[in-house]
Amino acid sequence: MSLPALQAALRRGPSFSPFVVLGDPTPELSVTLARTAAENGGDMLEIGFPYSDPVADGPAVQAAGFRSLAGGTSTRSALRLLGRIAAACPETPLNLLVYGNLVHQIGWDRFAGEAVAAGASSLLTPDIPLEEAGPLRRASERAGLGHVELAGPLTPRQRLQRLAEAADFVYLAGFQGVTGVRSAGFQAMADRLREAREQVGVPLCLGFGLSRREQITAAFAAGASIAVVGSHFARIVERIFRGPEDEERLLAAYAAAARRLAGRDGSTKN
Amino acid sequence: MTGESWPHSGAFGEFGGRFAPELLLPALEELEAARRDIVPTPDFQQELDREAAQWVGRPTPLTAAPRFSRRAGLEVVFKREDLLHGGAHKANNVLGQALLARAMGKTRLIAETGAGQHGAATAMIAARFGMEAVIYMGERDMERQAPNVKRMELCGARVVPVAIGARTLKDAINEALRDWTHSLGTTHYLLGTAAGPHPFPRLVRDFQAVIGREAKAQWEARFGGLPDVVVACVGGGSNAIGIFHAFLGEAEVGLIGVEPGGDGLETDRHGATLVRGTPGLLHGARTMILQDAEGQILEPHSISAGLDYPGVGPEHAHLQATGRARYVAATDDEALAAFEALSESEGIVPAFEPSHALALVLRARETGEIAEGARVLLNLCGRGDKDLDTYFALGRQA
Numbered sequence: 001m002s003l004p005a006l007q008a009a010l011r012r013g014p015s016f017s018p019f020v021v022l023g024d025p026t027p028e029l030s031v032t033l034a035r036t037a038a039e040n041g042g043d044m045l046e047i048g049f050p051y052s053d054p055v056a057d058g059p060a061v062q063a064a065g066f067r068s069l070a071g072g073t074s075t076r077s078a079l080r081l082l083g084r085i086a087a088a089c090p091e092t093p094l095n096l097l098v099y100g101n102l103v104h105q106i107g108w109d110r111f112a113g114e115a116v117a118a119g120a121s122s123l124l125t126p127d128i129p130l131e132e133a134g135p136l137r138r139a140s141e142r143a144g145l146g147h148v149e150l151a152g153p154l155t156p157r158q159r160l161q162r163l164a165e166a167a168d169f170v171y172l173a174g175f176q177g178v179t180g181v182r183s184a185g186f187q188a189m190a191d192r193l194r195e196a197r198e199q200v201g202v203p204l205c206l207g208f209g210l211s212r213r214e215q216i217t218a219a220f221a222a223g224a225s226i227a228v229v230g231s232h233f234a235r236i237v238e239r240i241f242r243g244p245e246d247e248e249r250l251l252a253a254y255a256a257a258a259r260r261l262a263g264r265d266g267s268t269k270n
Numbered sequence: 271m272t273g274e275s276w277p278h279s280g281a282f283g284e285f286g287g288r289f290a291p292e293l294l295l296p297a298l299e300e301l302e303a304a305r306r307d308i309v310p311t312p313d314f315q316q317e318l319d320r321e322a323a324q325w326v327g328r329p330t331p332l333t334a335a336p337r338f339s340r341r342a343g344l345e346v347v348f349k350r351e352d353l354l355h356g357g358a359h360k361a362n363n364v365l366g367q368a369l370l371a372r373a374m375g376k377t378r379l380i381a382e383t384g385a386g387q388h389g390a391a392t393a394m395i396a397a398r399f400g401m402e403a404v405i406y407m408g409e410r411d412m413e414r415q416a417p418n419v420k421r422m423e424l425c426g427a428r429v430v431p432v433a434i435g436a437r438t439l440k441d442a443i444n445e446a447l448r449d450w451t452h453s454l455g456t457t458h459y460l461l462g463t464a465a466g467p468h469p470f471p472r473l474v475r476d477f478q479a480v481i482g483r484e485a486k487a488q489w490e491a492r493f494g495g496l497p498d499v500v501v502a503c504v505g506g507g508s509n510a511i512g513i514f515h516a517f518l519g520e521a522e523v524g525l526i527g528v529e530p531g532g533d534g535l536e537t538d539r540h541g542a543t544l545v546r547g548t549p550g551l552l553h554g555a556r557t558m559i560l561q562d563a564e565g566q567i568l569e570p571h572s573i574s575a576g577l578d579y580p581g582v583g584p585e586h587a588h589l590q591a592t593g594r595a596r597y598v599a600a601t602d603d604e605a606l607a608a609f610e611a612l613s614e615s616e617g618i619v620p621a622f623e624p625s626h627a628l629a630l631v632l633r634a635r636e637t638g639e640i641a642e643g644a645r646v647l648l649n650l651c652g653r654g655d656k657d658l659d660t661y662f663a664l665g666r667q668a
Contacts, residue, residue, distance in 0.1 A: 017484050042369040051565075053441075053552065054444075056291040056450070056451075062434055062435075063434070074566075100289055101551040101552065102565040103551055105561065105563075106552050127290060127551070128289055129291070129295055131278040131279055131288065134276055134278055150291060155295075163292075175452075195458065203478045240631050
């Protein structure tokens with residue numbers, strides 16, 4: 001889905017965004033999992049490319065990436081899987097999470113062009129901060145790929161504004177640390193989000209640490225346009241999948257988790 | 271961001287920069303401010319000098335090596351960093367960074383270690399300063415370097431096994447960076463080499479530059495003039511940049527870095543990032559790295575665990591690109607032969623790391639890599655006690 005289509009979608013209402021690592025647990029299944037997440041309440045998808053040195057990620061997402069790499073996923077094959085997901089979910093915005101070296105190695109312009117051709121809406125490179133993002137940002141702009149900047153709980157107000165000016169949306173990490181499920185500190189995150197909402201004009205995406213429906217509704221209430229759940233989904237794959245015989249159980253658990261987090265299981269009112 | 275110059279932060283030409291998650295930037299900016307505001311103060315410098323003298327054991331001597339020189343057919347003089355506390359140049363860096371961390375009000379040090387040398391040095395300085403130390407070490411390295419694990423624990427450090435990825439040095443660095451992202455309020459990441467995101471390459475270089483400053487003055491006083499060539503081994507590159515730095519402005523002094531050639535450059539089992547790598551982003555910097563065609567980081571190989579790193583300090587990448595320094599590789603076998611040659615000829619058992627630099631000197635007459643009659647200053651950056659078990663297990667006939 002194109003960047004303008006993503007922006008239009010965000011204007012219509014907040015988006016719950018499950019995170020899927022391409023190639024995990026198998027190339028084929030990662031496409032099915034993405035489609036399952038989208039069909040069961042995922043308004044948007046965050047799509048991770050596996051990388052050997054994921055410094056911003058906690059254990060669950062690291063393990064997902066390593067499972068994918070062990071299965072032979074490469075940047076090239078990941079781009080092909082992305083294309084299949086986009087074809088299967090034409091109405092779903094796709095935000096890519098790709099570590100900088102994978103993009104650098106293929107080339108800024110070439111990667112941005114191929115990502116857009118495959119159906120990506122936007123790109124976050126978690127290890128390229130604002131000051132180093134110039135070449136990437138210009139390439140993304142040329143290709144029509146949305147540019148996302150990461151911010152954290154300690155990001156000063158002025159810097160947050162500069163990040164927002166440079167980005168199509170700002171991805172706010174709700175916790176100071178790496179990705180992963182957390183239970184504490186949620187209120188501070190909501191406060192921080194509310195504050196950020198008043199400071200910047202671009203959509204805000206909240207991620208890092210979310211795993212419960214009430215966190216997502218609170219994030220939306222505090223002004224988030226997107227709420228990402230990542231490690232929670234990676235853990236489901238880790239817990240259930242040992243081989244092809246587990247496929248059905250995995251898809252059922254994935255769908256149930258997506259429905260629950262999207263508020264579609266009837267147990268939680270949105 | 272006009273893009274005239276990239277990388278943006280702390281670049282060395284087209285290398286360096288600060289490729290770290292936004293969440294780490296507060297720590298990197300705090301460290302950069304401390305480097306700028308605290309390191310140059312007389313108080314800091316006096317304490318650094320005092321501790322360098324009484325705890326680290328500076329200055330180290332220059333040692334002429336006539337019998338080794340005869341074998342090499344070159345006049346070789348060693349800078350004896352192997353005589354420092356802990357047995358390697360690592361002490362220069364841990365002292366400087368720990369003093370700085372203390373001045374910044376940090377109470378906890380974290381570090382990565384491969385062979386265990388930097389981890390042990392960090393554990394030692396933490397004990398001396400009464401700070402908490404947590405050392406990240408790949409699970410595979412912990413098995414290979416069990417005595418160093420005990421040594422760190424003896425000094426009160428906690429050694430955390432890293433069981434993800436390749437379970438070696440690069441993964442230990444990743445894990446330390448992750449720790450720092452959430453602990454930065456109380457914690458300083460004491461990075462062990464002149465690599466990583468800005469300001470680490472400069473910070474570590476400046477604390478290691480004492481090697482070259484001392485050696486240059488010692489050489490001048492003893493032999494007059496300057497050496498013709500300065501040689502050092504390069505893994506991450508801190509000992510090499512430490513001895514090169516004082517000579518960068520002396521155009522007539524040749525600088526040669528020797529990388530681990532492992533089983534040979536024609537194989538995929540080596541760690542020669544400058545000789546065989548390509549530009550990429552690793553551990554916070556744009557530098558030369560070992561990676562596959564699509565940007566996944568490769569696992570290097572060397573008999574020397576201290577050189578076994580898929581990246582290299584960005585300043586070396588720059589010195590190579592500009593031609594100011596030359597980088598070559600020596601294989602495991604060449605390094606082992608040099609290890610034996612120095613032990614036999616001078617009664618100095620070197621670490622496997624500087625054995626690579628020694629190997630270059632030994633073969634230079636044949637290969638022409640160093641001009642005949644050149645006077646060579648070589649950084650003997652560590653002693654070989656730690657490598658004896660590995661050496662004897664090889665069953666070589668000395």
